[in-house]
Amino acid sequence: MVGSRFGVVFALSAALAALLYVQAGIAAAEEPNQSKRVVNPFEGRADLVDEGRSLFNQYCSHCHGPNAQQGERPRDLRRLKLRYGDDAPEVFYTTINNGRLELGMPVWKGVLSEDVMWRIFTFLETQQATP
Amino acid sequence: MFRTRGKWISRILGLSLAVAASSTLAQSGDEWVTYGGDYANTRYSTLTQINSKNASKLRVAWIRSLGSLESQESTPLVIGDTMYVTTSSGPKYVFALNAKDGSIKWKYEPELPRDYMATVCCGLDNRGVAYANGRVFVTRLDAKMVALDAATGKELWSVTVRDYKKGHAITSPPLIVKDLVVTGVAGGEYGIRGSVQAYKQSTGEMVWQTYTIPGPGEPGFDSWKGDSWKTGGGSTWYVGSYDPKLNQVYWSTSNAGPWGGHTRGNDSSDLGPYTNLHTSSQIAFDGDTGKILWTYQMTPADVWDYDGVNEGVLADLSIGGQKVPALMRADRNGFFYILNRENGKLVSAEPFVHVNWAKGIDKTTGRPIEDPSKRPQLNKWARNVCPNLFGGKNWEPMSYSMQTGLVYIPSFNLCMDIAGKNEEYEAGKFYLASEFDLDQADAGGYLAELMAWDPVKQQRVWGIKEDLPILGGAMSTAGGVMFYGNTRGILKAVDAKTGDVLWKFSVGTGILQSPITYMIDGKQYLAVVAGRSKGPPSFLGKMGQRVIDASPEGGILTVFELGN
Numbered sequence: 001m002v003g004s005r006f007g008v009v010f011a012l013s014a015a016l017a018a019l020l021y022v023q024a025g026i027a028a029a030e031e032p033n034q035s036k037r038v039v040n041p042f043e044g045r046a047d048l049v050d051e052g053r054s055l056f057n058q059y060c061s062h063c064h065g066p067n068a069q070q071g072e073r074p075r076d077l078r079r080l081k082l083r084y085g086d087d088a089p090e091v092f093y094t095t096i097n098n099g100r101l102e103l104g105m106p107v108w109k110g111v112l113s114e115d116v117m118w119r120i121f122t123f124l125e126t127q128q129a130t131p
Numbered sequence: 132m133f134r135t136r137g138k139w140i141s142r143i144l145g146l147s148l149a150v151a152a153s154s155t156l157a158q159s160g161d162e163w164v165t166y167g168g169d170y171a172n173t174r175y176s177t178l179t180q181i182n183s184k185n186a187s188k189l190r191v192a193w194i195r196s197l198g199s200l201e202s203q204e205s206t207p208l209v210i211g212d213t214m215y216v217t218t219s220s221g222p223k224y225v226f227a228l229n230a231k232d233g234s235i236k237w238k239y240e241p242e243l244p245r246d247y248m249a250t251v252c253c254g255l256d257n258r259g260v261a262y263a264n265g266r267v268f269v270t271r272l273d274a275k276m277v278a279l280d281a282a283t284g285k286e287l288w289s290v291t292v293r294d295y296k297k298g299h300a301i302t303s304p305p306l307i308v309k310d311l312v313v314t315g316v317a318g319g320e321y322g323i324r325g326s327v328q329a330y331k332q333s334t335g336e337m338v339w340q341t342y343t344i345p346g347p348g349e350p351g352f353d354s355w356k357g358d359s360w361k362t363g364g365g366s367t368w369y370v371g372s373y374d375p376k377l378n379q380v381y382w383s384t385s386n387a388g389p390w391g392g393h394t395r396g397n398d399s400s401d402l403g404p405y406t407n408l409h410t411s412s413q414i415a416f417d418g419d420t421g422k423i424l425w426t427y428q429m430t431p432a433d434v435w436d437y438d439g440v441n442e443g444v445l446a447d448l449s450i451g452g453q454k455v456p457a458l459m460r461a462d463r464n465g466f467f468y469i470l471n472r473e474n475g476k477l478v479s480a481e482p483f484v485h486v487n488w489a490k491g492i493d494k495t496t497g498r499p500i501e502d503p504s505k506r507p508q509l510n511k512w513a514r515n516v517c518p519n520l521f522g523g524k525n526w527e528p529m530s531y532s533m534q535t536g537l538v539y540i541p542s543f544n545l546c547m548d549i550a551g552k553n554e555e556y557e558a559g560k561f562y563l564a565s566e567f568d569l570d571q572a573d574a575g576g577y578l579a580e581l582m583a584w585d586p587v588k589q590q591r592v593w594g595i596k597e598d599l600p601i602l603g604g605a606m607s608t609a610g611g612v613m614f615y616g617n618t619r620g621i622l623k624a625v626d627a628k629t630g631d632v633l634w635k636f637s638v639g640t641g642i643l644q645s646p647i648t649y650m651i652d653g654k655q656y657l658a659v660v661a662g663r664s665k666g667p668p669s670f671l672g673k674m675g676q677r678v679i680d681a682s683p684e685g686g687i688l689t690v691f692e693l694g695n
Contacts, residue, residue, distance in 0.1 A: 057568070059561075061567075062253075062563070066569065075669065104249055105249060106560060107249075108560075
């Protein structure tokens with residue numbers, strides 16, 4: 001009995017969630033900011049990868065692992081694309097600049113220039129995991 | 132000695148007994164009263180009920196979840212029949228448990244600011260509490276220290292030791308010195324200026340504070356180039372030792388900051404005056420005033436992160452027919468030092484692991500004889516430097532057995548490439564000025580070894596090799612057993628003389644801290660905490676991934692007893 005009541009509640013919750021999801025989708029489609037997507041200005045620049053790797057190892061490797069090799073999943077930046085898809089550059093840029101203090105990520109704005117940040121990202125793009 | 136049977140005795144006499152015991156470089160008895168087992172940090176227990184003949188009969192008595200997911204590095208204390216154990220992440224909890232069955236008497240759950248994690252370098256760890264006179268002293272990652280009523284867990288006072296927003300944190304328990312409680316501070320990777328400070332146990336009022344890096348006009352100030360002393364590190368993130376007879380407090384200091392050394396000196400093995408005192412050093416403080424009585428620098432002008440915080444273990448050794456009041460230290464830099472703790476004079480220093488950055492220690496100057504090709508410089512790599520910055524030994528504690536006369540050292544077999552880099556200091560930001568590759572095993576096909584070391588002869592006696600780095604610490608007993616655990620969570624009882632493994636048990640995830648032992652109502656127990664280390668493996672690349680994979684997330688306290 002208890003189980004079936006939970007079943008009803010679950011079904012209603014799922015329906016409500018689906019409705020909200022549809023509405024959220026409509027709202028997102030109406031957002032005018034799609035053209036302002038953050039992009040890596042050095043995208044595809046193979047000549048910057050080694051320098052990016054070195055900068056990554058200097059500034060990031062103590063938490064994210066040398067050469068981005070990291071066993072602790074939430075810190076594994078080889079999974080940025082898997083996790084965030086096309087938003088990966090924006091999430092990367094926002095997280096470095098603003099930090100995620102409650103997760104241990106400091107604010108690097110003012111320490112790392114945008115130039116350095118994107119060189120690091122250019123290296124990370126060569127390290128992305130596949131599913 | 133120091134075998135209190137009744138709770139009332141321990142409550143009334145707890146501190147005085149502990150100090151009396153340590154005045155003869157005491158062992159722990161039925162209780163485990165301080166982090167290192169005693170104020171000499173020996174981690175040697177006089178208990179014999181569990182011994183080399185029956186250790187194979189150990190079985191689980193009780194288990195408790197610690198409720199936090201990061202690395203568990205706490206050494207529980209046992210006072211009377213109560214166990215005080217902390218968890219990682221803040222600490223997230225301090226538990227007072229019935230040490231016989233693990234039931235919870237009280238828990239303390241401190242409110243920490245949520246952003247403290249961004250200024251903690253290497254894992255959200257907490258290594259336990261200190262106890263004296265009915266009070267439990269808790270240090271925190273937001274660089275505060277609080278006193279709790281040991282009977283209820285109620286907060287009695289709280290002090291801000293240093294500012295966490297500038298990169299300070301406290302990861303290790305404080306030290307009891309008469310009516311004071313003394314604490315160090317972490318932050319050597321954030322350009323802090325290290326200090327040790329003492330507070331009244333009763334009120335939290337600060338009595339003394341001494342910086343490890345001299346300021347203008349103080350002896351040693353000239354060992355820093357320009358303003359580099361202001362961000363010179365020399366943190367004090369591990370534990371102190373205490374000799375009550377000499378009234379000397381011993382604290383070890385971390386690496387110089389930043390790791391890259393070109394801003395602090397000549398950027399060369401020709402150091403000139405720029406040794407960066409008192410980083411990577413051993414310091415003796417007067418217990419009452421905090422005045423520096425002597426110092427000894429293990430790694431002058433450190434550029435390898437040979438973070439010299441490893442514990443000083445006090446013992447009176449017979450060397451060459453003479454009794455030496457010794458302070459023993461298995462340093463990160465790979466040398467095992469014996470100093471005369473009365474005056475800081477070098478007695479001996481020999482490599483206990485493979486060392487190639489220095490050819491030895493000059494016995495007259497006490498300084499390492501460097502190989503200049505192994506000193507990294509600005510934008511210049513030093514390759515295959517051994518040991519790597521995890522050191523010959525890291526913080527995981529060693530144990531000195533008064534029965535065998537041996538020291539049991541959790542050691543590493545790792546090397547590195549490292550180079551200095553330019554970097555600007557900003558308060559509260561990681562400040563390394565260094566690039567490194569630590570994912571390098573040294574020769575021999577193993578990554579760590581629990582070794583027995585004869586401190587008098589300065590030589591290895593036996594060792595147990597491990598296939599993954601990062602070992603738990605060691606604890607030895609008068610029952611002829613040495614206990615330690617590894618990254619895979621295997622707890623081992625080992626014959627302290629021969630190194631034969633007597634018993635093994637998997638506690639479910641990685642062991643970083645040494646076990647403890649205690650006795651209640653005539654029954655001896657063995658306790659150990661376990662959890663995944665997240666910070667240090669992050670430095671290690673592929674090797675670190677293997678460490679993570681071998682130790683699932685979770686926090687577990689497992690307590691053992693003898694079966695029939």
